Amino acid sequence: xxxxxxxxxxxxxxxxxxxxxxxxxxxxxxxxxxxxxxxxxxxxxxxxxxxxxxxxxxxxxxxxxxxxxxxxxxxxxxxxxxxxxxxxxxxxxxxxxxxxxxxxxxxxxxxxxxxxxxxxxxxxxxxxxxxxxxxxxxxxxxxxxxxxxxxxxxxxxxxxxxxxxxxxxxxxxxxxxxxxxxxxxxxxxxxxxxxxxxxxxxxxxxxxxxxxxxxxxxxxxxxxxxxxxxxxxxxxxxxxxxxxxxxxxxxxxxxxxxxxxxxxxxxxxxxxxxxxxxxxxxxxxxxxxxxxxxxxxxxxxxxxxxxxxxxxxxxxxxxxxxxxxxxxxxxxxxxxxxxx
Amino acid sequence: xxxxxxxxxxxxxxxxxxxxxxxxxxxxxxxxxxxxxxxxxxxxxxxxxxxxxxxxxxxxxxxxxxxxxxxxxxxxxxxxxxxxxxxxxxxxxxxxxxxxxxxxxxxxxxxxxxxxxxxxxxxxxxxxxxxxxxxxxxxxxxxxxxxxxxxxxxxxxxxxxxxxxxxxxxxxxxxxxxxxxxxxxxxxxxxxxxxxxxxxxxxxxxxxxxxxxxxxxxxxxxxxxxxxxxxxxxxxxxxxxxxxxxxxxxxxxxxxxxxxxxxxxxxxxxxxxxxxxxxxxxxxxxxxxxxxxxxxxxxxxxxxxx
Numbered sequence: 001x002x003x004x005x006x007x008x009x010x011x012x013x014x015x016x017x018x019x020x021x022x023x024x025x026x027x028x029x030x031x032x033x034x035x036x037x038x039x040x041x042x043x044x045x046x047x048x049x050x051x052x053x054x055x056x057x058x059x060x061x062x063x064x065x066x067x068x069x070x071x072x073x074x075x076x077x078x079x080x081x082x083x084x085x086x087x088x089x090x091x092x093x094x095x096x097x098x099x100x101x102x103x104x105x106x107x108x109x110x111x112x113x114x115x116x117x118x119x120x121x122x123x124x125x126x127x128x129x130x131x132x133x134x135x136x137x138x139x140x141x142x143x144x145x146x147x148x149x150x151x152x153x154x155x156x157x158x159x160x161x162x163x164x165x166x167x168x169x170x171x172x173x174x175x176x177x178x179x180x181x182x183x184x185x186x187x188x189x190x191x192x193x194x195x196x197x198x199x200x201x202x203x204x205x206x207x208x209x210x211x212x213x214x215x216x217x218x219x220x221x222x223x224x225x226x227x228x229x230x231x232x233x234x235x236x237x238x239x240x241x242x243x244x245x246x247x248x249x250x251x252x253x254x255x256x257x258x259x260x261x262x263x264x265x266x267x268x269x270x271x272x273x274x275x276x277x278x279x280x281x282x283x284x285x286x287x288x289x290x291x292x293x294x295x296x297x298x299x300x301x302x303x304x305x306x307x308x309x310x311x312x313x314x315x316x317x318x319x320x321x322x323x324x325x326x327x328x329x330x331x332x333x334x335x336x337x338x339x340x
Numbered sequence: 341x342x343x344x345x346x347x348x349x350x351x352x353x354x355x356x357x358x359x360x361x362x363x364x365x366x367x368x369x370x371x372x373x374x375x376x377x378x379x380x381x382x383x384x385x386x387x388x389x390x391x392x393x394x395x396x397x398x399x400x401x402x403x404x405x406x407x408x409x410x411x412x413x414x415x416x417x418x419x420x421x422x423x424x425x426x427x428x429x430x431x432x433x434x435x436x437x438x439x440x441x442x443x444x445x446x447x448x449x450x451x452x453x454x455x456x457x458x459x460x461x462x463x464x465x466x467x468x469x470x471x472x473x474x475x476x477x478x479x480x481x482x483x484x485x486x487x488x489x490x491x492x493x494x495x496x497x498x499x500x501x502x503x504x505x506x507x508x509x510x511x512x513x514x515x516x517x518x519x520x521x522x523x524x525x526x527x528x529x530x531x532x533x534x535x536x537x538x539x540x541x542x543x544x545x546x547x548x549x550x551x552x553x554x555x556x557x558x559x560x561x562x563x564x565x566x567x568x569x570x571x572x573x574x575x576x577x578x579x580x581x582x583x584x585x586x587x588x589x590x591x592x593x594x595x596x597x598x599x600x601x602x603x604x605x606x607x608x609x610x611x612x613x614x615x616x617x618x619x620x621x622x623x624x625x626x627x628x629x630x631x632x633x634x635x636x637x638x639x640x641x642x643x644x645x646x
Contacts, residue, residue, distance in 0.1 A: 278534060288532070290534070298510040299510045299511050301424060303511075306448075307424070307449045
């Protein structure tokens with residue numbers, strides 16, 4: 001949805017710009033055709049004529065090079081991460097299957113160090129799914145409120161509220177989690193209070209505004225004729241929303257949720273503050289746990305370049321990248337379905 | 341008009357590119373500029389980059405500030421990043437001085453012979469226990485049992501009937517390495533909560549009934565009863581006992597240079613080792629001066645009398 005907008009905007013801009021340049025060039029040409037001898041040089045200096053002549057190709061070059069820079073950046077990051085991430089398997093000879101499925105992570109143990117990343121993969125997936133589960137109903141509800149029920153003043157109040165929520169830095173969410181959720185968990189569920197659920201709650205609140213604003217956009221994109229048709233056959237407001245608008249916006253709503261999930265998956269700081277960062281597989285949502293991102297941020301600074309632990313952390317990064325690619329594929333799939 | 345603004349935009353883009361490239365170039369060249377001549381009579385000038393251990397960062401920053409006050413031509417950047425980063429970057433030549441909590445010999449994939457060690461301070465550490473656990477002293481054997489998960493309740497080691505919650509440090513952390521080696525006799529601790537920052541560890545231990553973690557002695561203050569400073573084998577965790585060799589859990593804080601320090605780098609390290617820093621800033625930041633130790637320790641952890 002919104003991730004598509006920047007791209008199309010660029011195309012549109014380039015089209016408009018090309019047209020604008022063409023007309024300007026035509027004007028310049030017609031001006032140049034006036035036979036006026038030396039005055040020509042004064043009004044249109046050599047440099048100016050030069051830039052006029054090449055304005056078309058220059059504009060093209062700027063736009064194209066920006067686009068290529070983006071592509072190069074993505075390719076470069078992927079290549080770099082892949083090369084670094086594969087080091088632990090190619091150079092340090094860790095078994096890739098044991099790495100993905102092993103449940104013991106003791107990289108610093110003098111005898112028999114273990115690199116099993118499964119608890120972190122599980123932790124990341126669990127936090128993401130739980131966060132989506134917690135955030136989705138509230139986010140969709142908010143979106144319906146914004147787009148369908150409270151049109152005028154809802155816009156005026158909800159839009160800034162959501163923008164503020166998006167703008168709050170993740171460390172602030174982490175602090176709130178640390179001083180509100182963790183003591184709450186400790187008081188009600190025992191233990192230390194640092195657990196999977198606390199992490200999912202914090203991330204759930206973080207992705208709420210993202211999901212809500214994209215969902216609201218997709219609900220607004222549902223054509224009015226559908227609503228009018230529903231009212232015409234006697235549907236109530238609720239029936240229209242539930243039976244017509246939501247199914248019509250269906251796959252865009254899914255896109256909103258998946259986008260939120262991909263944000264949840266990548267979040268490191270706020271989660272690290274409340275999840276406890278224990279590296280064994282949690283038995284329940286009230287056990288401390290760890291995610292791929294929290295282990296990377298916790299350990300990276302303490303490792304030396306080229307050490308096995310450093311390489312293993314890069315491999316965790318590669319797993320993160322692979323999973324975020326999967327998220328993007330899902331989003332592409334969903335948005336294609338919508339178009340057809 | 342529009343074309344002119346476009347031209348400006350293009351020029352701005354080009355300019356920013358040049359600036360970015362220039363910045364990249366200067367950062368790699370940073371190490372070379374520091375080796376400007378530094379005879380004691382001449383005014384010092386140049387730029388130093390110091391980075392690594394976050395535990396040593398406050399002391400280095402304080403010393404750097406005083407050094408820059410004395411030598412206005414000098415600019416010193418003190419960065420964090422962790423001990424591993426410090427060792428890697430000083431080996432690669434990106435830092436002039438790499439700060440580390442661990443010996444370079446114990447850093448994996450580091451050529452320790454290429455680095456010169458400067459032991460600028462000693463840091464002592466001990467376990468911090470939640471007051472509700474009801475213990476103030478543990479034998480080393482009991483401490484190992486607690487951290488390896490062999491006992492799960494404080495009453496099994498003479499405390500109250502409270503469940504034990506472990507608070508660890510991340511892999512590779514200098515604090516963790518020191519504690520594992522000298523307090524737990526190289527046993528691998530059982531799994532618990534893992535936190536990086538000492539302040540967070542202290543907060544968790546203070547708030548969670550039955551929690552135990554470990555931290556540098558400077559984080560225990562006399563009138564702060566939020567956590568209990570644990571004695572091991574009846575020996576109080578104080579710098580007097582560390583200096584006499586009675587209390588085993590301590591480590592050096594290192595400032596590594598690539599090869600022998602020269603020029604400005606040498607001048608700064610000499611300043612850190614001078615009495616001005618060693619007797620004022622070192623204790624003020626919660627460390628202990630290496631010169632006052634009666635025991636010494638090598639990279640393998642063997643402790644001998646000086």
